[in-house]
């Protein structure tokens with residue numbers, strides 16, 4: 001079945017007369033039962049399962065290419081960060097995690113705190129440099145931009161994001177997965193930016209995919225939720241146990257809203273990606289003509305993006321709906337001030353963090369202290385929504401003209 005059909009038709013109640021078309025929300029903390037749960041088949045208690053989770057969990061696993069989504073459903077978590085925490089828990093104490101130098105800032109901060117606590121060692125890498133990442137994962141001591149570095153041990157986990165947040169660098173998922181597996185490292189991919197409609201890391205061998213469901217999957221900026229997906233029965237058991245014991249579960253209402261959002265994922269993404277591609281094209285043309293004060297326009301779909309060809313082979317049907325612009329300025333301070341002025345000036349674009357909703361959002365990432373200094377101070381991240389592209393363009397262009 002095509003994903004466009006799957007998102008609409010999967011995960012509905014059995015087809016019988018007077019059955020509801022949508023699975024109702026099950027508000028219950030416990031389930032009636034007499035027998036013990038030794039086989040793990042009973043629902044038992046609301047921290048272990050909820051029928052409202054089943055639909056979005058099976059649909060997401062199917063979209064990510066899991067062969068048996070009923071046996072290995074995705075695991076919903078209370079947030080993307082909770083899913084990331086569960087996936088990092090797969091590394092043994094003292095294990096080493098290799099991560100992109102630019103990646104979702106919350107994940108980077110979590111890894112910093114785990115490193116400070118002595119729980120994990122962390123190496124940051126330029127994710128576009130496949131040879132350097134391979135060296136860092138194998139533990140030769142080379143390849144890392146900063147971090148633990150000279151370990152003789154292979155890494156426990158290679159953490160990938162592609163495109164990265166917010167620099168939109170593209171990692172070679174297939175080559176890096178193969179390299180990590182050859183030294184026994186697990187590969188976890190945060191697939192939030194691309195969504196499974198555009199990129200399916202499990203199909204090139206990744207072990208676990210994590211999502212901030214908050215973003216494109218739910219799609220309406222009204223839910224905070226995460227998910228982890230794996231086709232491996234052993235990893236699935238460990239992630240499920242982590243969720244049950246650490247308790248970061250999704251509420252039933254949020255699970256219902258997530259599934260409702262996923263019904264329109266294909267349509268929303270199609271429009272948002274088309275808008276993003278068109279805006280990137282217009283912005284880049286304006287930059288080259290000197291018509292707008294832009295130092296850079298970055299979008300994996302632009303032919304000038306350094307990994308455009310790789311992106312074209314591993315992303316399907318589009319290049320995502322996030323792009324960045326760097327507002328020109330004489331120095332970092334001037335560029336940051338000019339970017340802040342654009343955020344103040346625009347009217348359709350909502351100033352706000354997050355991405356993946358129907359509405360377009362704009363934000364200057366370096367306003368967050370934890371964002372690395374290698375992210376330009378005047379960089380604005382644009383999460384392109386599903387409005388009319390001309391309204392978005394007029395608003396942004398006039399905001400940039402000041």
Ligand SMILES: Cc1ncc(COP(=O)(O)O)c(C=O)c1O
Nearest residue numbers: 079080081104165192212214225
């Ligand atoms: C790529 C990426 N992964 C994970 C997260 C964390 O997700 P959540 O905010 O749902 O905890 C975010 C949030 O912005 C994100 O952008």
